Amino acid sequence: MDFMMFPPLPSKPVVLGGAGLHNRGQTVLAKSIPHARPQHPSRRGSTSSTTSSTSSLEDEGYGSFEDSSPIKNISGKDRAVSVSPTPSGPTIFRRGSEVDNMLAFEMDMDVVVPKSDKSSPSLAAALLPELLRIVLAMLDDSDSSLYRQRTLAACCLVNRYWHGVATGALWQAPELLTEHAFDRFVKGCILSSRGASVKHGNGIFVRRLDLNRIRLHEPTHTPLLRVLASACTTMRSLKLWCEQLSMHTLQILALASPHLDTLVVAGHLANWHDTALHSFTTLLSRLHTIQIDVGFDGDAGRARLARLVSTNVGPTLRHFRMAGADSDTRVASITRRCPNLQVLLYGWSNLTESALRTVASTLPDLRVLDLRGCQRAVTPLSMDALVLGCPALESLDISFTSGGDAVIHSLVAHASNLHTLIMAGYACSEPALVRLLHYRGAQLKVLSLAWFGGNMTDATVRAMAKYCTRLEKLDLRGCANVSEDALRGLVEGCGKLRVFKLEGPGGWGGEDAMRDDTQQEQEGGHHHHVGVPMVGHVNGAGAGAGAAGGVHPAREFLDELRRTFYSEELVRLEESMM
Numbered sequence: 154m155d156f157m158m159f160p161p162l163p164s165k166p167v168v169l170g171g172a173g174l175h176n177r178g179q180t181v182l183a184k185s186i187p188h189a190r191p192q193h194p195s196r197r198g199s200t201s202s203t204t205s206s207t208s209s210l211e212d213e214g215y216g217s218f219e220d221s222s223p224i225k226n227i228s229g230k231d232r233a234v235s236v237s238p239t240p241s242g243p244t245i246f247r248r249g250s251e252v253d254n255m256l257a258f259e260m261d262m263d264v265v266v267p268k269s270d271k272s273s274p275s276l277a278a279a280l281l282p283e284l285l286r287i288v289l290a291m292l293d294d295s296d297s298s299l300y301r302q303r304t305l306a307a308c309c310l311v312n313r314y315w316h317g318v319a320t321g322a323l324w325q326a327p328e329l330l331t332e333h334a335f336d337r338f339v340k341g342c343i344l345s346s347r348g349a350s351v352k353h354g355n356g357i358f359v360r361r362l363d364l365n366r367i368r369l370h371e372p373t374h375t376p377l378l379r380v381l382a383s384a385c386t387t388m389r390s391l392k393l394w395c396e397q398l399s400m401h402t403l404q405i406l407a408l409a410s411p412h413l414d415t416l417v418v419a420g421h422l423a424n425w426h427d428t429a430l431h432s433f434t435t436l437l438s439r440l441h442t443i444q445i446d447v448g449f450d451g452d453a454g455r456a457r458l459a460r461l462v463s464t465n466v467g468p469t470l471r472h473f474r475m476a477g478a479d480s481d482t483r484v485a486s487i488t489r490r491c492p493n494l495q496v497l498l499y500g501w502s503n504l505t506e507s508a509l510r511t512v513a514s515t516l517p518d519l520r521v522l523d524l525r526g527c528q529r530a531v532t533p534l535s536m537d538a539l540v541l542g543c544p545a546l547e548s549l550d551i552s553f554t555s556g557g558d559a560v561i562h563s564l565v566a567h568a569s570n571l572h573t574l575i576m577a578g579y580a581c582s583e584p585a586l587v588r589l590l591h592y593r594g595a596q597l598k599v600l601s602l603a604w605f606g607g608n609m610t611d612a613t614v615r616a617m618a619k620y621c622t623r624l625e626k627l628d629l630r631g632c633a634n635v636s637e638d639a640l641r642g643l644v645e646g647c648g649k650l651r652v653f654k655l656e657g658p659g660g661w662g663g664e665d666a667m668r669d670d671t672q673q674e675q676e677g678g679h680h681h682h683v684g685v686p687m688v689g690h691v692n693g694a695g696a697g698a699g700a701a702g703g704v705h706p707a708r709e710f711l712d713e714l715r716r717t718f719y720s721e722e723l724v725r726l727e728e729s730m731m
Contacts, residue, residue, distance in 0.1 A: 285315050289322065298328045324358035332374075335367050339377045342384035356384030362391050365419065369395040371402060378402055382409040390415035390442075398447070400425035404433040414469075415442040422447045422458070430461070438467035444474040444498070463487050474498035474523075484508040488515040498726075500525035500550065509535040513542030521548040523726050525575075533559035540567035548573035550726040552601070558585040565592045573599040575726050577628070580606025587616045594620030601724045603654070604631035611639035618646030626652040628724035637710050644714070653718045655711075 288308060292301045308319035329335050342356030362385060369378070374395070379402070388410040393403075398420055407416055413436070437443070445462065449455045455477035462475055463483045470491040478487065479502035488494065494516050500523040509530045512519065522539070524531055531554040540546065540563055547570050551560065558581050564571065565588060574597060586607065590597075600621065602609065609632050617624065618639075624647045629635070633656075644650065 280311060280315075282314055285318055289318075292322075298326065302328045320355070321358045324355050326361040326363070327359065329364065330366050332367055332369075335364065335369075335374075336377065339380050339384075343380060354384050356381070357387055359385040360387065360389050361415075362388055365392045365394045365417070367394065369393070369398075369420075371395060371397045371399050371423065375399070375402060378406060382406050386410050388413055390417075392417040393419070395420045397421060397423045399423050400430060400433070404430060404436075407436050408432055414440055415472075416440055417442070417444040419444075419446045420448070422449050422454070424454075434461065434465040437462060437465040439469055440466070441469055442472040443470065444472070446474070446476050459483055463490075466490055468493055470494060472496040476502075479504050479508070481505060481508045481511070485511050488512055492516065493518060495519060496521040498523040499527060499530075502527060504530040506530055506532050506535040510538045513538040516543060518545055519543040520545050521573075521726065522546065523550045524554065525550050525552045525726075526554065528554055530554075531556045531560060533557075533563065536560045536563040537567075540564065545570060547571060548599075548726055550575040551579055552577040553579070555580050555606075558582055561585040561589050565589055568593060570596070572596050573726065575599075575601045575724070576605070577601050577603040578606060583607055583609055583613055586613055590616040590620050595623065597621050598623055599626045599724060600624060601626075601628035602632060603628045603724075608634065610634050611636050614639040614643050618643045621647060623649055625649050626722070626724045628654040630654050630656045632656075637707055640710075640714075644717070651718065652720050652722045652724060653714065654724055655714065 285308065288304070292304055295301050302323065305319050305323040309316045309323065327338055329338055341354070342359070343354040345354050362381070371378075378395075382405045386409055389412050391406060391413060392415075393406070395418075398418070400422065403418065407413060416436075443462065443466065445458070447455075447458070449458060459475060459478040459480075460483070463478050463486045466473070466487060468491060471493060473487065473491065473494060473496065478484070479499055484504070485508075488511055492515060495518055497512065497516070497519060498521075504524070504527045506529060509524075509527075512522075513535075522543075531551050533556060536556060536559075544567075546568060549564075549568070549571060552575050554560075556579075561581050562585065564574075571593060574593075579602075586602075586605075586609065590613070594617065600617075602613075611634075614629075614635050617627070627647070627650060640655070644653075
């Protein structure tokens with residue numbers, strides 16, 4: 154990130170303030186901080202008087218807040234804020250009940266509030282600008298987008314310089330979880346937190362807009378979507394879930410930014426006419442990522458949309474998924490027009506062996522392929538052609554298919570770059586599986602054998618411990634014929650394992666165990682905020698109580714695994730490739 158992309162604020166009084174993370178019941182007023190005038194080098198650090206000392210600290214700190222700034226009392230509670238503009242007074246930011254809207258502090262920021270009479274500066278005035286670089290670097294390594302958003306909201310409260318830099322970072326990829334948060338976000342997009350002199354609103358900072366968690370409906374939310382289209386003119390990624398979505402509205406949103414390269418749409422489409430979508434078809438030809446999972450007016454409507462997309466995509470496309478575009482004709486059209494495809498997701502589709510052989514012959518750079526449930530496509534002949542024609546293949550999902558040992562032998566012989574293999578519900582013999590682990594286990598990082606269709610025993614688990622030393626994610630749910638000793642050896646052998654999903658084998662479970670596991674999942678949202686690292690997850694049932702007053706050893710073992718591995722991550726193809 155270029156930390157100078159947000160220049161210092163103008164010399165007029167600047168409005169700062171916000172929700173941040175503050176103590177329960179605390180009210181925060183917007184602040185007005187005058188521009189810090191440069192001080193002569195010979196006067197820097199002067200302590201001849203209280204006034205000169207205060208001025209020097211403010212100059213060095215790019216402006217300051219008073220000591221009562223809520224940044225000093227950050228609370229970890231999941232709380233949000235609400236904005237209450239008063240007719241004659243300042244805008245007051247009060248705590249609300251929503252957990253997901255940390256953007257409210259960017260609204261109504263043109264209100265100027267007189268400074269407090271308190272003359273002593275806060276410690277925030279003396280913070281070096283370099284500290285913000287450290288904070289942003291730490292946030293880049295964070296897996297929690299909501300934690301990142303809250304931290305950036307708090308950074309906006311420190312001083313003028315922090316506010317100028319953190320504002321853009323905060324609005325780049327907002328986390329929106331409810332319709333109320335979405336409504337306030339849209340209002341914030343058309344307002345500016347940098348004063349009335351700035352022509353554009355905060356929407357100009359938005360780069361990745363994810364609305365998948367909000368169930369939008371047309372025409373109820375049409376006005377808000379139109380406002381977003383006019384404000385977010387630099388978007389690069391748009392993810393949207395909408396009921397009765399008009400293709401005209403989708404076209405307006407997609408064409409709002411000339412930089413858009415990712416379009417993910419889910420929900421249900423309303424009726425539309427091909428003749429009105431000339432601009433949308435032009436957009437399809439320059440997109441890098443397309444994922445469309447929508448319902449329509451039966452198979453005929455889905456086929457129309459599949460025809461529209463498959464005949465207008467272009468060579469820039471790298472990532473593709475679309476329900477209904479799985480016929481041999483559509484696959485041939487897409488692969489011919491998009492020879493640079495690297496990610497192809499056709500899970501639970503009607504893909505055939507012929508279509509898969511077409512993919513193998515036309516997409517040499519293919520890296521990720523989802524064939525979940527594609528019974529007709531996963532055959533020994535098609536897999537031979539795939540692994541030979543796509544030598545760069547790294548991630549493969551053949552869950553709930555029945556290719557048998559012959560498909561496994563193809564992977565053993567030619568899949569030299571495979572590091573993610575999802576085989577949930579796949580049926581093959583255990584010797585074939587052990588052979589796969591022997592020859593390809595050293596490069597595997599993600600492996601799922603959940604509900605394995607064969608008879609998987611301790612021999613497979615010991616093979617994992619011996620050969621799969623680089624495993625980071627493993628799913629063994631539903632594998633009932635493994636022992637505690639084999640699992641202990643697996644944990645010891647796979648030192649990089651951080652996500653481990655497991656259910657108690659036969660005889661370990663029961664109603665008490667299932668009830669305990671449900672309670673564990675319900676309380677899990679509170680555990681990951683503690684200072685213990687989130688390093689994995691064991692999802693499954695422990696054993697019921699043994700003899701009266703004692704605990705079953707297997708139950709103790711599962712509890713130990715839960716404490717060692719805890720995470721909400723899933724072992725699946727999408728998590729691995731994104």
